[in-house]
Amino acid sequence: MTPVPGERASGTGCSIVGVGTTEYSRASGRTALALATEASLRALDDAGIKAAEVDGIVRCTDDVVLHNDLIETLALPNVEFWAHGGLGGTAPSAMIGYAVNAIRSGSAKVVLAYRSLNGRSGRRVGAGYGSQQAVVAGGEEGGRYDEYFLPYGLTTAGQMYALIAQRHMTEFGTTREQLGHIAMTCRRNAQSNPAAQMYGRPMTMDDYFNARMISSPLGLFDYSLETDGACAVVVTSTEQGRDSKTAPIAIAAVAQGGSAGVQAGRTLSSLMRKDLLTFPSHLVAENLYRRANLGPSDIDVAQLYDCFTITVLVQLEDYGFCVKGEGGPFAASGALDTTLPINTSGGHLSEAYMHGMNHVVEGVRQLRGESTRPVPGAEVCLVSSGAPPATSAMILTVDR
Amino acid sequence: MAQTPPRPTPCTTDPDTAGFWAAAQQEQLVVLTCRQCRSVVHLPRPRCTQCGSEEMEWTVVSGRGHLYSHTVVYHQIHPAFPVPYTVVLVSLEEYPEVRYTGYLPGAPDLVAGVAMNVFFESLDGVSLPNWRSA
Structure with missing residues (x-):
C-alpha cells in the first residue's frame, strides 16, 4: 500500500493489547520459566484475555524458556503458531513483527511474545564469550570468528562498545560528558519508576565521572544493569483489541534491516565492518520510516536500546534525530528530556536489562498514559532493538 | 591470588x-x-x-598499520587477562578498511593514528599476530 504523503500510513492492523512484567531484581530465586509465566499471565490479565485464547507464541532465540514450556505452564489448549526469532537485544521489535505477520496471515489470533532471563543471578550477559579455553572457529558457530578476538582479551560486548566509543571520540570529538548526559537522562527517568532497579538512587554528573572505569572510555554508569526478570506482550488485530480491557496501542510499522558488509555473527565481529560508527539501525530506520510514512520529526518519544550509553548516541544519529557525528552534542543539548524524551522508564541503564523487551512495554505504557514519566500528548513512540548486528525497530501509535 | x-x-x-x-x-x-x-x-x-x-x-x-581504536580494560572478566590490559584495533597500511586485533599488557600511552607494527608471539605453539607501537 502506498502511503498518502503527509499522512500516517494505515499501519499493520495489529496492536499490542497487553503488557506484563515481573519484579526486576538481582536474584529472583525463581526459574526463568516461572518468571516468563508470571509476566505472561500479567500481560493477559492486562489485556483481559484468557490464557486459553493464546494460539501463538514468539520466543527470542536466546531465551532459555521454550514455547513448549509456556504452553504447559499457561495450560494452552491449542497453539497453532510459534516462532523463534532474533539474537538477544536485536530481537524484540522483530518478535512483535512475527506476531503481526502471523495474525495478518491468519496463522494466529492472539500472540504472546516474551523475554525472560536470570541475567544477574544466572548466566551473566556481561561475562561475555570464551570462558572456555578452546576458541570457537571462524565460519562455524554463528559466524563468531572468535579466533580474531578472544586470544587478544576482547571477550565482552562492553569492550566492543568501548572500542566503538573511543573511535567515535576520535572521529567526531565526542566526550565522556556527552555520554554522561544519556546516563543521567535514564537515571532521572528511573526516579519516578518504583519498578526500576535504580529507583531512589539519583545520579549527578560528578557521580558519573567518579564511578570506576570498566573498559575505557566506558565507566560503570555507561553500562546497563544485568537483571533477573521477564516481560511479556500480547498482540492481536487492532479490531479485536478494541474489545480488550485497555486501549490497544497500534503497531504502525515494524522493520528489520541487514545488509552485506554489516559482518557475520552477533557481536565482536561487528568491529570489522568498514563503517564501524554506523549501525544497521540506519538501514532499519529507512525501512521503518518508509513503512510508517513517518520521519524522525514525527517521533514524540523514543525507547532506544541502551545496553551502553554509546549505543544510544549512535542510534540518535542512525534514526535521523541528528546528523552522523553530532550524537554527542545532541545528547548534551537537553533534547533527551524535552523535544525527544527517551527511555522514560529508565531503560536498560536504569530500569532493567530485559534485552530490549522492557522498551516495548514502556512504549505501550507511555502511549496509554500509564508511564511513570509521562510525555504529555505523546502519540508516536519509536522502539528500537539492539545493535550492532542486523536488528529491528518499530513505531507504536495511539489507536485513532 | x-x-x-x-x-x-x-x-x-x-x-x-x-x-x-x-x-x-x-x-x-x-x-x-x-x-x-x-x-x-x-x-x-x-x-x-x-x-x-x-x-x-x-x-x-607489510605488517604495518595505524591505531584505529583502543580500550584499556580495568574490570577483570576473563581470568587469563589480568587487568589492566589494552586491546587495540589496527588498520592496515595497504588496506585501511581491514582491521586486526592486538593485546598489550598494562595501560600504555596510545593515541589514535599512531604507527603500529605486527609481531608474532607464541601461544602454546600457535603463532599469534600481535601489535605494538612502531
Missing part, C-alpha cells in the same frame, strides 16, 4: 580462516583476497563478497 590461566589459543583448523594461521606460523601477516576481482574479504568468507568467486587467496601484507 589464583594463578592466571593461559590465554585462549585460536582455532587454526577452520577451513575459512586456517590460511591466516598457517601464514602466521611463518611470521607473515595476510589478508584474504579474490583472484578474480582483487577485492579484500575481511573477515574471511568462503566466497568473494563482491563478485561471488570462490577463487580466493591469502595476500601477504
Whole structure:
C-alpha cells in the first residue's frame, strides 16, 4: 500500500493489547520459566484475555524458556503458531513483527511474545564469550570468528562498545560528558519508576565521572544493569483489541534491516565492518520510516536500546534525530528530556536489562498514559532493538 | 591470588580462516583476497563478497598499520587477562578498511593514528599476530 504523503500510513492492523512484567531484581530465586509465566499471565490479565485464547507464541532465540514450556505452564489448549526469532537485544521489535505477520496471515489470533532471563543471578550477559579455553572457529558457530578476538582479551560486548566509543571520540570529538548526559537522562527517568532497579538512587554528573572505569572510555554508569526478570506482550488485530480491557496501542510499522558488509555473527565481529560508527539501525530506520510514512520529526518519544550509553548516541544519529557525528552534542543539548524524551522508564541503564523487551512495554505504557514519566500528548513512540548486528525497530501509535 | 590461566589459543583448523594461521606460523601477516576481482574479504568468507568467486587467496601484507581504536580494560572478566590490559584495533597500511586485533599488557600511552607494527608471539605453539607501537 502506498502511503498518502503527509499522512500516517494505515499501519499493520495489529496492536499490542497487553503488557506484563515481573519484579526486576538481582536474584529472583525463581526459574526463568516461572518468571516468563508470571509476566505472561500479567500481560493477559492486562489485556483481559484468557490464557486459553493464546494460539501463538514468539520466543527470542536466546531465551532459555521454550514455547513448549509456556504452553504447559499457561495450560494452552491449542497453539497453532510459534516462532523463534532474533539474537538477544536485536530481537524484540522483530518478535512483535512475527506476531503481526502471523495474525495478518491468519496463522494466529492472539500472540504472546516474551523475554525472560536470570541475567544477574544466572548466566551473566556481561561475562561475555570464551570462558572456555578452546576458541570457537571462524565460519562455524554463528559466524563468531572468535579466533580474531578472544586470544587478544576482547571477550565482552562492553569492550566492543568501548572500542566503538573511543573511535567515535576520535572521529567526531565526542566526550565522556556527552555520554554522561544519556546516563543521567535514564537515571532521572528511573526516579519516578518504583519498578526500576535504580529507583531512589539519583545520579549527578560528578557521580558519573567518579564511578570506576570498566573498559575505557566506558565507566560503570555507561553500562546497563544485568537483571533477573521477564516481560511479556500480547498482540492481536487492532479490531479485536478494541474489545480488550485497555486501549490497544497500534503497531504502525515494524522493520528489520541487514545488509552485506554489516559482518557475520552477533557481536565482536561487528568491529570489522568498514563503517564501524554506523549501525544497521540506519538501514532499519529507512525501512521503518518508509513503512510508517513517518520521519524522525514525527517521533514524540523514543525507547532506544541502551545496553551502553554509546549505543544510544549512535542510534540518535542512525534514526535521523541528528546528523552522523553530532550524537554527542545532541545528547548534551537537553533534547533527551524535552523535544525527544527517551527511555522514560529508565531503560536498560536504569530500569532493567530485559534485552530490549522492557522498551516495548514502556512504549505501550507511555502511549496509554500509564508511564511513570509521562510525555504529555505523546502519540508516536519509536522502539528500537539492539545493535550492532542486523536488528529491528518499530513505531507504536495511539489507536485513532 | 589464583594463578592466571593461559590465554585462549585460536582455532587454526577452520577451513575459512586456517590460511591466516598457517601464514602466521611463518611470521607473515595476510589478508584474504579474490583472484578474480582483487577485492579484500575481511573477515574471511568462503566466497568473494563482491563478485561471488570462490577463487580466493591469502595476500601477504607489510605488517604495518595505524591505531584505529583502543580500550584499556580495568574490570577483570576473563581470568587469563589480568587487568589492566589494552586491546587495540589496527588498520592496515595497504588496506585501511581491514582491521586486526592486538593485546598489550598494562595501560600504555596510545593515541589514535599512531604507527603500529605486527609481531608474532607464541601461544602454546600457535603463532599469534600481535601489535605494538612502531
